[in-house]
Amino acid sequence: MVTHMKEARRMPGAEWLKNHPRWLERAYLFSKRIIMKAYPVMKRIHPRFANWLMVRSEEVLKGWVFNCQMCGQCILHSTGMTCPMNCPKNLRNGPCGGVRPNGHCEVIPEMPCVWVQAWERSRTMLIFADDIKVIQPPVNRTLQNESAWVTMIEGRDVQTPKGWGWDA
Numbered sequence: 346m347v348t349h350m351k352e353a354r355r356m357p358g359a360e361w362l363k364n365h366p367r368w369l370e371r372a373y374l375f376s377k378r379i380i381m382k383a384y385p386v387m388k389r390i391h392p393r394f395a396n397w398l399m400v401r402s403e404e405v406l407k408g409w410v411f412n413c414q415m416c417g418q419c420i421l422h423s424t425g426m427t428c429p430m431n432c433p434k435n436l437r438n439g440p441c442g443g444v445r446p447n448g449h450c451e452v453i454p455e456m457p458c459v460w461v462q463a464w465e466r467s468r469t470m471l472i473f474a475d476d477i478k479v480i481q482p483p484v485n486r487t488l489q490n491e492s493a494w495v496t497m498i499e500g501r502d503v504q505t506p507k508g509w510g511w512d513a
């Protein structure tokens with residue numbers, strides 16, 4: 346299987362943060378409130394700069410904390426604040442059947458299974474703990490490298506291409 350995942354980054358403090366997702370839940374809600382207000386204003390003033398800023402800030406900040414792969418349709422709050430795109434199979438609805446007895450990945454044996462971590466972390470969340478049970482659509486590759494904040498504000502993160510037969 347060919348995977349296109351960026352090499353796993355283990356940035357200082359990132360694992361601690363992900364293991365304490367209650368902080369990240371609050372940070373997510375706070376950021377969402379700010380960005381929902383600020384982005385439309387920035388877009389009116391300078392659309393290209395606004396979009397560039399959103400993409401770059403996601404690449405840097407979410408890259409640091411979550412090893413974000415810029416899928417453009419973020420579901421972190423539904424996955425225990427663990428990026429599902431770090432799963433080599435890019436699964437969005439739980440683990441494959443190949444999880445090892447020690448909870449590690451079938452494809453990359455030295456890596457803990459993303460979905461084992463997602464489930465365990467989600468159990469400690471206060472606000473979004475049960476969102477992990479929501480069935481997610483397949484990854485829409487047409488959104489790759491876009492800002493997930495922007496696609497969320499524009500409602501494109503929950504739209505799927507015609508023919509998929511998926512109702513968001």
Ligand code: SF4
Pocket residue numbers: 407411412413414415416417418419420421428429430431493
């Ligand atoms: S935008 Fe996609 S790749 Fe980035 S953290 Fe969210 S789910 Fe993961």
